[in-house]
Every structure is written in C-alpha cells, then in structure tokens.
Amino acid sequence: MIRQERDASLQDSGYIFIASSDSIGEGEMMEVSVGKETVLVARVDGSVYAVDGICSHAYSELVDGELEDNCLYCPLHFACFDIRNGDVLEGPADEPLSVYTVTEQKSSIWIKIER
Structure with a gap:
C-alpha cells in the first residue's frame, strides 16, 4: 500500500516511471x-x-556513443557532454543537452519531462 501511494504521488507530480533500478548498472546507459x-x-x-538522447x-543517438566517467561521447563527431548537467566539454557541439x-x-x- 505504501509503495502504491508513493508511486501515485510521483505520477501526480509529473514523474514518469522509466525502469527498475537494477536495469541500469554503474557506468551503463540506456x-x-x-x-x-x-x-x-x-x-x-x-x-x-x-539527458536528451540526441546530440545537439x-x-x-547518444546511446551508440561511449560513457567514460561523466563524459558522454557522441558516436558521430565525438563531442563530449557532461552527463550530470548536459554541458559541452569538448566540441564540435556548442549547445548543451x-x-x-x-x-x-x-x-x-522516474524522470520528469518539463514542458
């Protein structure tokens, strides 16, 4: 009963269930x-x-790139984005995620997509 109440509270706050915690390990992405x-x-x-799943x-698709520590590398031109805040760490990208x-x-x- 408590879990259902928490889930309902998150949904009421605009959060969307993405996956179970054990579906994504340390250093992994999906x-x-x-x-x-x-x-x-x-x-x-x-x-x-x-973060956005598409390079700016x-x-x-950034999921086809590499994740090294907090740096998410685009597979196309190797731009590097900070996974924690979307900032560009290395070009050629100049727009953050x-x-x-x-x-x-x-x-x-759970994630929240704010419009």
Whole structure:
C-alpha cells in the first residue's frame, strides 16, 4: 500500500516511471522514449542522470556513443557532454543537452519531462 501511494504521488507530480533500478548498472546507459522525447539515462558514481538522447550538434543517438566517467561521447563527431548537467566539454557541439529531473525511489527510476 505504501509503495502504491508513493508511486501515485510521483505520477501526480509529473514523474514518469522509466525502469527498475537494477536495469541500469554503474557506468551503463540506456535509451528510453517518453512521448516524443528520446532520453538517455545513465548511472555514474551511483547516481542516475537523464539527458536528451540526441546530440545537439548533429542527429545522432547518444546511446551508440561511449560513457567514460561523466563524459558522454557522441558516436558521430565525438563531442563530449557532461552527463550530470548536459554541458559541452569538448566540441564540435556548442549547445548543451537538455537535462531531466531524475528520482530513484523504492528500486524504481522516474524522470520528469518539463514542458
């Protein structure tokens, strides 16, 4: 009963269930679709982060890139983005990635897509 109440509270707050916590290990990433959004979710240093799943420089799915520490490399032109805040760390990209609010509760990962 308590879990259902917490889940309902998150949903009422605009959060969307993405996956169970054990579905994404340390240093791993996964791509999820939320409505029209492609979102990349990754776990780094025990925390879960969510950013745009498409490179801001040229259309490329970032899940096909590499994640090294907090640096997410685009597979197309090797731009590097900070997974924690979406900032560009290395070009050729010059626009940061959008970042989504993530919460992890009761072994579940939830994100909030704010319009």
